[in-house]
Amino acid sequence: MKKIIFFIAFIGVLTFSNNMKAQTNRETVSTNQKSDDGVLIAYPNPAKDFILLKAKDSSLKIKTVTFYSILGMQVAQFTINSNAAEIDLDRFRPGKYLIRYTLSDNTQKVTQIIKQ
Numbered sequence: 001m002k003k004i005i006f007f008i009a010f011i012g013v014l015t016f017s018n019n020m021k022a023q024t025n026r027e028t029v030s031t032n033q034k035s036d037d038g039v040l041i042a043y044p045n046p047a048k049d050f051i052l053l054k055a056k057d058s059s060l061k062i063k064t065v066t067f068y069s070i071l072g073m074q075v076a077q078f079t080i081n082s083n084a085a086e087i088d089l090d091r092f093r094p095g096k097y098l099i100r101y102t103l104s105d106n107t108q109k110v111t112q113i114i115k116q
Helices: 002-011
Strands: 019-021 040-043 050-055 062-069 074-082 084-088 095-103 108-115
Touching (some): 040 095, 040 108, 050 062, 074 084
Antiparallel strands (some): 050 084
């Protein structure tokens, strides 16, 4: 709960935007561990090279995904516009990241992943 409150406090001061396209859909990965918040599934978690995101409701699309460091600094932003996507994590340093995503019905949620 403290992490979410800290994250929300820093959202207002974030101005850096790094829009990039994410590759869409790679379902051939083994799913050792998943981050499932009831709306979006992120796997594998922890991740090494990439992370797969999938909206649980097949009628919804993931509009945007924004990564934040655990200190609340925006690291990257991706425009998805698909039900599922693969995001390359090669340029991310190892550690914990908060992901804020927006779905096509304007639902916004935050989940956490670990980059190895």
